[in-house]
Amino acid sequence: MRWSDTFRLVSRSIRRRAARASLTGLGVALGSGLLVALVTISNTADTNVIGRLSHGGPVAAIKVAPAVPEPDQLDSDSLESRGIHLLDDQSVAAIKHSRYVSSVVPVMTSEVLALPPKADPSFGLMIGTDLTQLGNLPITVLAGRMPSPSSLTEVAISSSYLDHLHVVPANAPAVLGMEIEFATPRREPSGQVRFRGRWFRATIVGVVAQQVSDGDFVFPIKQTQLAREWALGGEPDPDFPLLASQYTGLVVVATSLDRVHDVRAEIDQLGYATSAPEHLIATVQRYLRVVDIVLGGIGTVALVIAALSIASTLLTAVHERRREIGVLKAIGARDSDVLRWFLVEAVAIGFGGGIVGSLAGVGMAELLGLAVNDYLLKQGLGGVELSSISGTIVVGGVVGASLLALLAAAVPALMASRLSAREAVAGE
Amino acid sequence: MHGLSHTYRTGGDSLTVLRGVELEVEPGGYVALTGPSGAGKTTLLSILGGLESPTEGAVTVGDYAVAQLRGDQLAAFRRETVGFVFQHFGLLGALTAVENVELALALSRLNSKAREQRSLELLAAVGLAERAQHLPKALSGGEKQRVAIARATANVPRLILADEPTGNLDPDAGSAVMDLLERLRTANGCTVIVVSHNPIVAGRAEVCYRLEKGLLQPT
Numbered sequence: 001m002r003w004s005d006t007f008r009l010v011s012r013s014i015r016r017r018a019a020r021a022s023l024t025g026l027g028v029a030l031g032s033g034l035l036v037a038l039v040t041i042s043n044t045a046d047t048n049v050i051g052r053l054s055h056g057g058p059v060a061a062i063k064v065a066p067a068v069p070e071p072d073q074l075d076s077d078s079l080e081s082r083g084i085h086l087l088d089d090q091s092v093a094a095i096k097h098s099r100y101v102s103s104v105v106p107v108m109t110s111e112v113l114a115l116p117p118k119a120d121p122s123f124g125l126m127i128g129t130d131l132t133q134l135g136n137l138p139i140t141v142l143a144g145r146m147p148s149p150s151s152l153t154e155v156a157i158s159s160s161y162l163d164h165l166h167v168v169p170a171n172a173p174a175v176l177g178m179e180i181e182f183a184t185p186r187r188e189p190s191g192q193v194r195f196r197g198r199w200f201r202a203t204i205v206g207v208v209a210q211q212v213s214d215g216d217f218v219f220p221i222k223q224t225q226l227a228r229e230w231a232l233g234g235e236p237d238p239d240f241p242l243l244a245s246q247y248t249g250l251v252v253v254a255t256s257l258d259r260v261h262d263v264r265a266e267i268d269q270l271g272y273a274t275s276a277p278e279h280l281i282a283t284v285q286r287y288l289r290v291v292d293i294v295l296g297g298i299g300t301v302a303l304v305i306a307a308l309s310i311a312s313t314l315l316t317a318v319h320e321r322r323r324e325i326g327v328l329k330a331i332g333a334r335d336s337d338v339l340r341w342f343l344v345e346a347v348a349i350g351f352g353g354g355i356v357g358s359l360a361g362v363g364m365a366e367l368l369g370l371a372v373n374d375y376l377l378k379q380g381l382g383g384v385e386l387s388s389i390s391g392t393i394v395v396g397g398v399v400g401a402s403l404l405a406l407l408a409a410a411v412p413a414l415m416a417s418r419l420s421a422r423e424a425v426a427g428e
Numbered sequence: 429m430h431g432l433s434h435t436y437r438t439g440g441d442s443l444t445v446l447r448g449v450e451l452e453v454e455p456g457g458y459v460a461l462t463g464p465s466g467a468g469k470t471t472l473l474s475i476l477g478g479l480e481s482p483t484e485g486a487v488t489v490g491d492y493a494v495a496q497l498r499g500d501q502l503a504a505f506r507r508e509t510v511g512f513v514f515q516h517f518g519l520l521g522a523l524t525a526v527e528n529v530e531l532a533l534a535l536s537r538l539n540s541k542a543r544e545q546r547s548l549e550l551l552a553a554v555g556l557a558e559r560a561q562h563l564p565k566a567l568s569g570g571e572k573q574r575v576a577i578a579r580a581t582a583n584v585p586r587l588i589l590a591d592e593p594t595g596n597l598d599p600d601a602g603s604a605v606m607d608l609l610e611r612l613r614t615a616n617g618c619t620v621i622v623v624s625h626n627p628i629v630a631g632r633a634e635v636c637y638r639l640e641k642g643l644l645q646p647t
Contacts, residue, residue, distance in 0.1 A: 001537075005534040012520075327519075334499075
């Protein structure tokens with residue numbers, strides 16, 4: 001019998017017993033739907049949690065400080081330093097040379113006096129970095145955008161500075177377009193004026209949450225380089241010892257989360273202190289793995305129940321169709337024709353159930369994500385994306401349900417194929 | 429058929445239904461088998477058609493030593509050499525009349541266009557051209573049996589085995605079915621062996637045998 005004939009026979013058989021096939025398919029749909037929903041939620045929740053731990057930047061990001069590491073630095077996620085170790089282009093080149101480093105982004109900070117139009121002047125830190133590598137930095141844009149990488153007149157402020165401007169976080173877009181006057185200081189050699197400022201204006205183009213460095217103002221690195229050059233033109237000031245360092249920090253991204261420790265160890269060997277949430281992430285990952293196993297287990301149990309339902313349906317079908325199977329063999333069907341008939345019927349039910357279930361599972365995940373998000377927002381917490389649809393999971397759900405149906409049908413199909421042709425003439 | 433014996437074994441019990449049966453039918457012959465219920469008529473037919481293997485003895489149909497065939501060879505024998513007509517019609521309820529006939533041709537891997545055409549011709553030959561697209565549940569008993577006969581003759585078998593072909597039909601329908609079977613036998617030149625309790629049906633055959641207590645006797 002050709003495959004096309006088998007498909008036609010299967011389609012007719014399913015149509016004839018549409019109610020039973022639908023109920024069995026529904027069982028498969030419930031199982032695969034539950035599994036797809038749980039895996040989708042678990043998968044995206046994992047990504048979100050890890051993403052939060054790494055402050056919106058790459059999960060494999062490491063911060064390097066211009067400092068000598070303590071001997072136990074690698075045992076700690078936070079910076080453990082003892083004394084200055086200047087960071088310059090040579091240090092950057094040495095770290096970039098490391099096998100498991102995918103990027104190194106230099107960071108410069110500088111003292112700055114900010115004079116916003118409708119708030120008190122205040123001293124703070126300006127952060128300058130290579131904004132062309134935004135994807136490698138722990139920065140999340142909350143409103144607006146980041147300054148253009150080469151701009152000297154644009155700035156992004158941190159969300160904490162909103163408070164200084166008397167603006168609530170929910171109203172962050174209101175500060176976009178506001179112009180702030182800045183002054184970076186340098187110590188004068190002598191005379192009545194102790195400090196002199198380098199003045200410039202910048203327009204707020206974005207509000208960000210950032211973990212690049214301490215400071216409220218994020219600029220393209222050129223602006224902080226100008227500030228440093230200005231400061232170096234004056235007298236050395238014991239209050240600003242880091243002025244001697246070309247960079248006040250680096251953000252290094254490892255090739256993968258698994259390589260974070262290796263990269264930290266290599267940077268430690270180079271004599272620099274580092275910080276990265278590697279131990280925290282590892283611990284959280286262990287807990288998430290347990291959650292994944294539990295959720296996956298629940299879904300798998302549902303699928304196994306669906307598989308048993310398919311096996312039960314097909315066993316009943318074999319019993320009911322003993323005479324039909326016998327007739328089919330009596331008119332010349334091979335055992336393999338009968339085997340294929342039952343297997344294809346099972347796969348068809350599994351495939352149909354898998355499609356319905358996977359789509360329903362994605363829908364369930366979406367609804368759950370919306371409900372959780374709504375709850376978090378009502379509680380005044382930041383929303384999370386709990387259901388980013390993965391094509392792989394959906395396809396996996398359909399393929400998995402089909403394979404499971406095939407597996408569940410193996411015994412009934414073998415029984416059917418081995419039925420004697422004598423059944424064709426057997427009495428009721 | 430030579431020295432054919434058959435015993436059913438269930439657990440520790442055994443029941444011998446055929447005892448050294450000898451039967452020879454000429455090609456194109458028309459034979460009826462009668463006998464009381466449980467005499468082994470259907471068993472004899474099943475062994476002849478390769479649905480069952482005898483406990484002892486030899487069965488030869490044309491060039492086939494049926495008792496020696498296994499697996500796909502046996503399936504090919506049933507497909508190409510034998511046509512079955514059952515008392516219960518043996519139609520697949522999910523398939524229409526034409527699809528039931530096509531099924532026999534599909535197993536012979538005939539292409540779909542050719543087999544559809546042949547199936548419609550066969551249905552026309554049994555007077556059911558206009559019922560081709562009906563499901564078995566929409567057909568009368570006589571019509572179902574005519575579809576079954578069309579299917580049985582689809583691959584032009586050398587041997588047609590009919591097990592109580594009129595058992596579920598009223599006398600008129602039964603007579604029409606037997607007329608059809610005989611007409612097709614004449615047209616195709618095939619051998620027909622009919623099992624029947626009905627003396628009128630059995631009486632239509634050229635030769636009639638009675639099977640009783642496992643022994644076959646001409647009547």
